[in-house]
Amino acid sequence: MKMNRYAYMSLIGGLSFSSSVLFVGCKDDSKIPSEFYPEQYLEIVSEHEINISTDATFDIDVNGSSSWKIWSDASWCHFDNPIYGGRKVVTVMADANRTTEERSCYVKVEAFFKDKQVRDSVLVVQPVNRLPVLEVSPLGDRNIFYKGADFMLDVTYSYGVDFQINYLSGGEGWITANPMALDDSEQMVTVNMGITIEPNMENYDREAELVFINKKDRENTCRMHISQGHPVPAITSFFDDFETATTTGKVYEKEGWVFQSNPAETLLFKQFNNTRRAMLINGSMDANPKATGYAIWPVFNVRDMNRKAVSYQWGAGNKNPATKGDAFELVGSLDYEGDAFAATWTVIQDLTNKAETPAISLPNTLVEIDLSKTIFANEPRVYLALRYVGGGHAYRFDNLKIGDVEE
Numbered sequence: 001m002k003m004n005r006y007a008y009m010s011l012i013g014g015l016s017f018s019s020s021v022l023f024v025g026c027k028d029d030s031k032i033p034s035e036f037y038p039e040q041y042l043e044i045v046s047e048h049e050i051n052i053s054t055d056a057t058f059d060i061d062v063n064g065s066s067s068w069k070i071w072s073d074a075s076w077c078h079f080d081n082p083i084y085g086g087r088k089v090v091t092v093m094a095d096a097n098r099t100t101e102e103r104s105c106y107v108k109v110e111a112f113f114k115d116k117q118v119r120d121s122v123l124v125v126q127p128v129n130r131l132p133v134l135e136v137s138p139l140g141d142r143n144i145f146y147k148g149a150d151f152m153l154d155v156t157y158s159y160g161v162d163f164q165i166n167y168l169s170g171g172e173g174w175i176t177a178n179p180m181a182l183d184d185s186e187q188m189v190t191v192n193m194g195i196t197i198e199p200n201m202e203n204y205d206r207e208a209e210l211v212f213i214n215k216k217d218r219e220n221t222c223r224m225h226i227s228q229g230h231p232v233p234a235i236t237s238f239f240d241d242f243e244t245a246t247t248t249g250k251v252y253e254k255e256g257w258v259f260q261s262n263p264a265e266t267l268l269f270k271q272f273n274n275t276r277r278a279m280l281i282n283g284s285m286d287a288n289p290k291a292t293g294y295a296i297w298p299v300f301n302v303r304d305m306n307r308k309a310v311s312y313q314w315g316a317g318n319k320n321p322a323t324k325g326d327a328f329e330l331v332g333s334l335d336y337e338g339d340a341f342a343a344t345w346t347v348i349q350d351l352t353n354k355a356e357t358p359a360i361s362l363p364n365t366l367v368e369i370d371l372s373k374t375i376f377a378n379e380p381r382v383y384l385a386l387r388y389v390g391g392g393h394a395y396r397f398d399n400l401k402i403g404d405v406e407e
Contacts, residue, residue: 039065042111046122050123050125064111070084074124076126077105132217144226151195155191157212160216161214163177163210167208177193238405246273252269270282276396282394293387299381309369310402311368312397313364315365316396317394318393321358322353328350328351328387328389328390330386353395
């Protein structure tokens with residue numbers, strides 16, 4: 001086919017233009033004018049030498065065209081964040097200079113650009129800090145359990161400390177400190193102070209305050225508020241006929257019961273309302289590992305009970321037998337303080353249904369447990385609980401009587 005002269009010339013021109021474009025696109029970047037590159041800079045805008053005196057913090061004003069980092073080789077300088085970008089005023093924290101000589105360090109900033117590394121720095125000078133020191137660690141108000149507690153405080157100071165215990169309520173003399181007095185010292189020292197809070201067996205709470213005052217600067221003080229509760233009175237009787245159960249399978253809730261389980265959301269102690277109102281105790285057969293749960297009653301004075309016994313009625317809640325590791329028990333504890341899984345529990349009686357083929361029934365079978373023959377017989381404060389381990393075996397539980405319940 002013959003090509004038109006003008007078409008041929010257009011084709012040649014197009015190829016030439018494309019080649020030019022390709023050639024320009026492949027040119028060495030070094031030939032690109034510098035005005036097409038973004039400006040690359042990093043500088044400390046604030047002074048390049050500062051004396052921070054006894055200040056706990058100081059600021060450094062930095063401006064950079066990209067991201068940059070800040071650091072120091074000195075262990076007494078600290079940064080919340082080492083990486084920034086653009087212009088930023090960075091607050092640096094400085095430990096007090098409690099040595100005998102002035103010290104200094106460089107705080108440095110650095111940015112990385114394509115072809116170069118840019119740095120700047122500021123010289124930080126810190127004189128000796130001879131101001132009176134007073135630090136108490138760990139410092140914070142404390143709520144002490146009625147059984148008492150021991151804890152340690154680190155008291156760091158210079159010159160000297162006046163220490164005192166101010167009793168605010170609940171009598172005096174129930175707090176001791178070792179040592180009670182701290183020796184004077186012009187140099188900074190740290191003393192370990194042991195604090196003992198005696199048990200509170202009264203029927204009221206009490207409060208006190210620990211006060212530390214620097215002898216050279218009496219405005220420099222540390223205070224710690226101590227509060228201590230008292231024991232809930234132990235009871236000698238408890239009864240529940242579960243007449244508040246209105247449905248089957250939902251959580252059982254009533255004053256005098258505390259339920260805890262692991263896993264935490266496992267429901268083991270439930271309402272039962274099917275011909276009879278009672279408690280249904282079981283879990284899920286699919287639980288792995290097996291669930292463990294406690295139903296805990298108020299603290300008991302077993303020593304003063306006339307009827308030292310626990311009784312209830314029960315029936316099997318399903319046809320599932322207890323398997324290896326399953327358990328249903330009456331347990332007791334002398335050290336329970338609100339966390340059943342942190343307490344020490346002693347098995348008083350194994351209540352597990354050992355039948356290989358349980359027969360479902362209403363809770364009509366009576367169980368009586370003699371507490372007078374247990375290690376808790378003469379204890380004035382004992383926590384009793386039902387402990388269930390497993391998931392498949394089930395119990396219908398009714399007419400609970402603990403201690404001196406009137407017939």
